[in-house]
Amino acid sequence: MGIVVQKYGGSSVATAEHIKAVAERVEKAHEGGLDLVVVVSAMGKTTDRLLALAGEVAKDPSPREIDQLLSTGERQSVALLAMALHDRGVEATSLSGPQAGMRITGRHGSGVISEIQTERMRQLLREGHVVIVAGFQGMNALGDVITLGRGGSDTTAVALAASLHADRCEIYTDVDGIYTADPRIVPAARRIPMISPAEIAEMAWRGAKVMHPRAVELGALYSVEIHVRSSFDEGPGTVIREGKDLEHLETRETLAGIVHDLDVSRVALTGIKTGPGTLSRVFAPLAQAGISVDVIVESAPKEGAADVAFTVRRADFAEARRLTGKVASSLGGQVEGEENLGKISVVGTGMLNRPGYAARMFDALGRAGIPIRMVSTSEIQVTCVIPAERVEEAVRRLHEDFELEERDV
Amino acid sequence: MGIVVQKYGGSSVATAEHIKAVAERVEKAHEGGLDLVVVVSAMGKTTDRLLALAGEVAKDPSPREIDQLLSTGERQSVALLAMALHDRGVEATSLSGPQAGMRITGRHGSGVISEIQTERMRQLLREGHVVIVAGFQGMNALGDVITLGRGGSDTTAVALAASLHADRCEIYTDVDGIYTADPRIVPAARRIPMISPAEIAEMAWRGAKVMHPRAVELGALYSVEIHVRSSFDEGPGTVIREGKDLEHLETRETLAGIVHDLDVSRVALTGIKTGPGTLSRVFAPLAQAGISVDVIVESAPKEGAADVAFTVRRADFAEARRLTGKVASSLGGQVEGEENLGKISVVGTGMLNRPGYAARMFDALGRAGIPIRMVSTSEIQVTCVIPAERVEEAVRRLHEDFELEERDV
Numbered sequence: 001m002g003i004v005v006q007k008y009g010g011s012s013v014a015t016a017e018h019i020k021a022v023a024e025r026v027e028k029a030h031e032g033g034l035d036l037v038v039v040v041s042a043m044g045k046t047t048d049r050l051l052a053l054a055g056e057v058a059k060d061p062s063p064r065e066i067d068q069l070l071s072t073g074e075r076q077s078v079a080l081l082a083m084a085l086h087d088r089g090v091e092a093t094s095l096s097g098p099q100a101g102m103r104i105t106g107r108h109g110s111g112v113i114s115e116i117q118t119e120r121m122r123q124l125l126r127e128g129h130v131v132i133v134a135g136f137q138g139m140n141a142l143g144d145v146i147t148l149g150r151g152g153s154d155t156t157a158v159a160l161a162a163s164l165h166a167d168r169c170e171i172y173t174d175v176d177g178i179y180t181a182d183p184r185i186v187p188a189a190r191r192i193p194m195i196s197p198a199e200i201a202e203m204a205w206r207g208a209k210v211m212h213p214r215a216v217e218l219g220a221l222y223s224v225e226i227h228v229r230s231s232f233d234e235g236p237g238t239v240i241r242e243g244k245d246l247e248h249l250e251t252r253e254t255l256a257g258i259v260h261d262l263d264v265s266r267v268a269l270t271g272i273k274t275g276p277g278t279l280s281r282v283f284a285p286l287a288q289a290g291i292s293v294d295v296i297v298e299s300a301p302k303e304g305a306a307d308v309a310f311t312v313r314r315a316d317f318a319e320a321r322r323l324t325g326k327v328a329s330s331l332g333g334q335v336e337g338e339e340n341l342g343k344i345s346v347v348g349t350g351m352l353n354r355p356g357y358a359a360r361m362f363d364a365l366g367r368a369g370i371p372i373r374m375v376s377t378s379e380i381q382v383t384c385v386i387p388a389e390r391v392e393e394a395v396r397r398l399h400e401d402f403e404l405e406e407r408d409v
Numbered sequence: 410m411g412i413v414v415q416k417y418g419g420s421s422v423a424t425a426e427h428i429k430a431v432a433e434r435v436e437k438a439h440e441g442g443l444d445l446v447v448v449v450s451a452m453g454k455t456t457d458r459l460l461a462l463a464g465e466v467a468k469d470p471s472p473r474e475i476d477q478l479l480s481t482g483e484r485q486s487v488a489l490l491a492m493a494l495h496d497r498g499v500e501a502t503s504l505s506g507p508q509a510g511m512r513i514t515g516r517h518g519s520g521v522i523s524e525i526q527t528e529r530m531r532q533l534l535r536e537g538h539v540v541i542v543a544g545f546q547g548m549n550a551l552g553d554v555i556t557l558g559r560g561g562s563d564t565t566a567v568a569l570a571a572s573l574h575a576d577r578c579e580i581y582t583d584v585d586g587i588y589t590a591d592p593r594i595v596p597a598a599r600r601i602p603m604i605s606p607a608e609i610a611e612m613a614w615r616g617a618k619v620m621h622p623r624a625v626e627l628g629a630l631y632s633v634e635i636h637v638r639s640s641f642d643e644g645p646g647t648v649i650r651e652g653k654d655l656e657h658l659e660t661r662e663t664l665a666g667i668v669h670d671l672d673v674s675r676v677a678l679t680g681i682k683t684g685p686g687t688l689s690r691v692f693a694p695l696a697q698a699g700i701s702v703d704v705i706v707e708s709a710p711k712e713g714a715a716d717v718a719f720t721v722r723r724a725d726f727a728e729a730r731r732l733t734g735k736v737a738s739s740l741g742g743q744v745e746g747e748e749n750l751g752k753i754s755v756v757g758t759g760m761l762n763r764p765g766y767a768a769r770m771f772d773a774l775g776r777a778g779i780p781i782r783m784v785s786t787s788e789i790q791v792t793c794v795i796p797a798e799r800v801e802e803a804v805r806r807l808h809e810d811f812e813l814e815e816r817d818v
Contacts, residue, residue: 016465056425069488072481087467
């Protein structure tokens with residue numbers, strides 16, 4: 001019989017009632033004859049509450065102790081889910097990350113799974129138990145708890161599916177799948193039944209908060225089929241896998257969807273002298289300050305001078321402008337910036353074989369009179385940086401223009 | 410330099426402010442040059458809150474999962490205390506029970522410490538760290554979390570003090586020591602500066618909720634000197650140790666104090682045929698039902714029939730009466746009971762050498778017109794079961810009669 005890994009996020013186990021509902025769903029799958037490993041996040045706002053408590057006792061809590069503290073959230077929810085399953089007559093055993101054999105290396109708060117010792121899980125599955133594993137955590141060689149950082153429970157689930165050779169990994173969340181655009185902005189947006197890991201990774205990085213890109217990449221690496229479903233209904237959700245079968249390729253449309261992000265600022269260095277090491281001089285201070293840079297555009301140099309522009313989150317705008325201002329002066333240039341921007345991207349592996357998507361996107365935005373501040377493209381996406389207040393309009397226009405609501409996705 | 414184990418109970422770490430106050434106290438002791446191991450309980454009502462949550466998801470939660478769940482409370486408080494110490498510039502490392510090397514055998518919820526692997530703690534102490542250990546918990550051979558049951562954190566602290574050969578174990582609580590009687594009832598009650606393990610064990614079993622008897626017994630077994638102090642002031646508290654030194658023996662008064670308990674019911678079987686196995690037939694059903702029996706009195710048999718009376722907690726009264734009612738009928742007797750009773754005990758090792766304490770107690774109660782329902786004595790205590798509504802009056806009268814407020818204890 002096949003093994004299936006299910007993962008339930010914090011909103012799916014937010015209260016005792018939610019946990020009982022998850023138990024009911026797990027029981028059904030178990031009765032269907034599946035060997036189940038269930039990964040659970042901390043209940044609702046538990047992690048935020050614990051972080052607030054840490055902030056009350058210390059100005060700058062140590063990462064090791066933060067990991068000790070936060071890892072208790074998942075330990076609580078796995079124990080509670082096991083109890084709720086027992087209450088339904090289902091045999092179940094909860095395991096913390098260390099008990100489940102999750103061996104982690106790397107730094108506290110951003111650990112990397114190095115090995116999963118699956119013996120105990122396999123033994124419990126053989127005994128007919130549902131195995132419930134605390135997401136987001138494991139143990140290093142010293143016996144210390146290390147957490148995996150953002151998206152950690154998704155990563156735990158996909159890594160378990162890979163090492164247990166599971167049939168699939170089901171990610172239960174508060175949405176019923178991945179959409180062609182944000183349904184709150186585009187009411188005609190449609191659920192995507194199947195999508196490739198590359199597409200979902202681009203969509204996730206570009207602001208669709210369905211599943212963490214790290215977990216998607218891990219799934220792609222180990223060919224784990226991932227199903228994103230709602231924990232509140234019985235819909236089929238979205239399946240993430242490589243579209244290698246012919247049927248899929250032939251019926252597959254070229255564009256997966258449109259994603260957007262409203263938290264974008266742009267910093268531009270103009271007229272700076274370019275040469276070897278220029279970009280490094282611009283971006284090294286940002287990296288040191290822990291500022292993430294997203295889109296980067298460098299103009300072709302003219303008479304030894306060029307323009308470099310990049311985007312950062314709005315919270316980092318002032319600091320990024322200050323840091324690069326110094327660099328710009330030392331390179332004989334100036335710095336300018338624009339704070340209230342957004343990004344919009346069209347994503348799809350089909351774009352590989354059919355050029356012209358970028359042009360069509362620029363055309364649609366141009367006809368709507370929406371100014372494009374920056375452009376960035378990869379093999380499977382085109383991104384435009386535009387004024388934040390025009391983003392929603394742009395999403396609707398592109399969704400219509402690319403006929404996403406009319407396709408049988 | 411000597412090692413000292415400190416233990417802070419749930420009320421001492423109830424909020425972020427409390428935890429910061431504990432950190433200040435720990436810092437002072439650490440600056441004084443002590444090697445410190447600090448045992449912490451779960452914050453305030455955390456354990457109750459988690460148990461309530463368990464009750465919401467399952468009617469009869471499994472002991473293993475209850476242990477998984479409850480052990481997170483102490484894990485949180487040790488991490489928070491470590492952070493608060495870092496914030497003061499004190500090097501500190503938190504350890505869960507398993508990380509601290511607490512190896513436990515026995516059943517979930519009532520584990521027994523089998524071994525403490527102290528290497529990691531000793532290494533951290535050598536490096537100058539304050540070691541903070543989660544009380545109440547450890548790990549069995551399977552890698553599962555086992556809790557120690559009631560008074561578990563006290564037991565953890567005393568066991569650590571024994572295995573680390575600590576100079577002493579300091580138990581910080583919300584009272585500033587052990588008193589000759591409950592100060593809420595007897596305003597003239599006095600703090601006892603020094604008391605023997607035997608006395609404190611009797612006082613604890615008899616209802617003075619200062620320290621768990623199990624921890625006291627462990628301390629006596631391994632000659633750990635225990636200091637009971639308030640975590641809210643700087644008083645000397647009460648020292649628990651064998652009074653072997655001459656000075657102590659000579660100045661030591663005979664009576665340690667008076668303790669009472671308001672939650673007592675009495676069940677009596679009258680006129681039952683006695684013979685070998687009678688008592689076993691009476692008490693086996695109670696043990697099976699998990700009902701704790703305290704004072705037991707059997708009258709001398711007259712014409713082959715005797716009376717047996719015992720006390721139980723009020724919550725167990727109806728069930729105990731029902732169970733023993735059947736036995737009484739089968740033995741040709743009857744059952745009667747009295748629900749609203751209390752107990753009052755005078756405790757002191759000095760009673761060993763000076764008889765007459767029981768008589769003096771009966772006399773005092775008699776003069777006050779307080780009826781005595783049952784009597785039980787051991788080498789170091791005399792206990793009378795009396796009506797619950799007369800208990801407070803009896804405590805005051807005995808405290809005065811035995812001149813406890815006037816002695817230089």
